[in-house]
Amino acid sequence: MAKITAGVSTSHVPAIGAALDNGKANEEYWKPVFAGYDFSKQWIKEQKPDVIILVYNDHATAFSLDLIPTFALGCGEKYKSADEGWGPRPVPDVYCHQELASHIAQSVITDNFDLTIVNTMDVDHGLTVPLSLMFGETNAWPCKVIPLAVNVVLYPPPSGQRCYDLGKALRKAVESFDEDLNVQVWGTGGMSHQLQGPRAGLINKEFDNDFLDKLVNDPEAQARVPHIDYVREAGSEGVELVMWLIMRGALNDEVTEKHRFYHVPASNTAVGHLILENK
Amino acid sequence: MALDKPYSDIPGTTIFDADMARIGFHINQFAMSLMQAEHRERFKADERAYLDEWPMTEEQKQAVLDRDYNRMMSLGGNVYFLAKIFSTDGLSFQFAAATMTGMTQPEYAQMMLDGGRSPEGNLYKNEEKQGET
Ligand SMILES: [Fe+2]
Numbered sequence: 280m281a282k283i284t285a286g287v288s289t290s291h292v293p294a295i296g297a298a299l300d301n302g303k304a305n306e307e308y309w310k311p312v313f314a315g316y317d318f319s320k321q322w323i324k325e326q327k328p329d330v331i332i333l334v335y336n337d338h339a340t341a342f343s344l345d346l347i348p349t350f351a352l353g354c355g356e357k358y359k360s361a362d363e364g365w366g367p368r369p370v371p372d373v374y375c376h377q378e379l380a381s382h383i384a385q386s387v388i389t390d391n392f393d394l395t396i397v398n399t400m401d402v403d404h405g406l407t408v409p410l411s412l413m414f415g416e417t418n419a420w421p422c423k424v425i426p427l428a429v430n431v432v433l434y435p436p437p438s439g440q441r442c443y444d445l446g447k448a449l450r451k452a453v454e455s456f457d458e459d460l461n462v463q464v465w466g467t468g469g470m471s472h473q474l475q476g477p478r479a480g481l482i483n484k485e486f487d488n489d490f491l492d493k494l495v496n497d498p499e500a501q502a503r504v505p506h507i508d509y510v511r512e513a514g515s516e517g518v519e520l521v522m523w524l525i526m527r528g529a530l531n532d533e534v535t536e537k538h539r540f541y542h543v544p545a546s547n548t549a550v551g552h553l554i555l556e557n558k
Numbered sequence: 559m560a561l562d563k564p565y566s567d568i569p570g571t572t573i574f575d576a577d578m579a580r581i582g583f584h585i586n587q588f589a590m591s592l593m594q595a596e597h598r599e600r601f602k603a604d605e606r607a608y609l610d611e612w613p614m615t616e617e618q619k620q621a622v623l624d625r626d627y628n629r630m631m632s633l634g635g636n637v638y639f640l641a642k643i644f645s646t647d648g649l650s651f652q653f654a655a656a657t658m659t660g661m662t663q664p665e666y667a668q669m670m671l672d673g674g675r676s677p678e679g680n681l682y683k684n685e686e687k688q689g690e691t
């Protein structure tokens with residue numbers, strides 16, 4: 280049987296990808312950011328997941344205003360790194376576990392979550408930066424990845440509660456898949472940041488750390504936090520954090536916090552990162 | 559009945575909701591078109607002529623020509639779409655964000671290094687409102 284063993288959450292700041300791709304990882308500015316992932320790189324080598332369900336958002340890359348799916352599950356064979364306007368990140372293609380993806384689609388939609396299915400799209404920094412942070416530079420990602428794109432660009436995104444509940448439905452789907460697979464769920468984006476308007480640059484360490492605590496220890500309460508709290512306190516783009524609730528919903532109520540990292544700044548953003556294992 | 563938009567009292571912030579997406583449809587789709595190199599070239603060669611191919615309002619076009627990002631956002635632009643414009647100009651997110659705050663890029667970068675903009679005094683348009691909510 281397939282099993283969800285752990286969850287990872289991390290910011291997916293595009294400048295982190297640019298720093299890696301342009302050989303700036305050893306600069307003073309970036310060193311502390313990447314140091315926060317040293318443990319994680321070692322940890323994931325030992326964990327050897329077969330599949331990662333990677334929750335992220337597209338940033339006006341694959342989805343323009345033509346079409347804005349709230350939840351879009353990648354079921355196609357593979358996904359390329361997108362050209363976001365300065366050439367694609369030089370990272371490998373992402374290969375999907377198509378059998379598990381279609382199983383999830385069938386199970387989760389039957390469970391009342393109206394997913395959109397995406398077979399063809401390019402994936403932007405939201406998906407590739409977390410992979411780079413966890414696996415470093417490589418010619419091929421060491422596992423399959425099922426992209427789950429969440430709309431957080433057009434307000435309102437799905438509610439925290441909806442995200443948390445979707446995580447639970449994902450877990451049910453994975454656990455009813457016959458093949459023995461070690462599956463992780465990743466939630467990405469955040470932490471506090473605002474990229475627009477006279478309030479750009481907002482960082483709220485108190486909010487972020489409270490979010491980290493609650494996500495680990497009282498996710499039900501965090502799931503009830505309304506969007507207005509995120510956009511007011513964590514910035515208009517900080518609302519990306521609802522995606523972490525999908526990861527958390529897919530785990531046990533009780534989890535072991537293996538790793539936590541928090542750092543300000545990476546470009547305009549507070550970087551947060553958690554590794555949670557099912558108890 | 560009008561929907562409640564509690565985010566309208568957040569200072570210095572435009573929330574890109576469904577109403578803004580309607581108003582900004584064409585300016586965002588114009589910006590999105592700059593993802594393709596040949597469109598970037600045509601835009602750079604004659605910005606006005608390229609903008610005139612899009613059914614945008616004159617105000618929206620002028621805001622683009624002026625690279626007035628706050629104005630573009632007040633007219634329905636979303637920052638992830640508008641990013642295609644400053645990327646075409648070869649400018650970073652941090653540069654663009656700085657222009658929106660009225661700071662120079664070094665000032666803005668220093669603010670971020672110092673821990674970012676503090677939430678204190680920046681959560682409500684009218685701080686007196688804090689008591690009511
Ligand atoms: Fe993002």
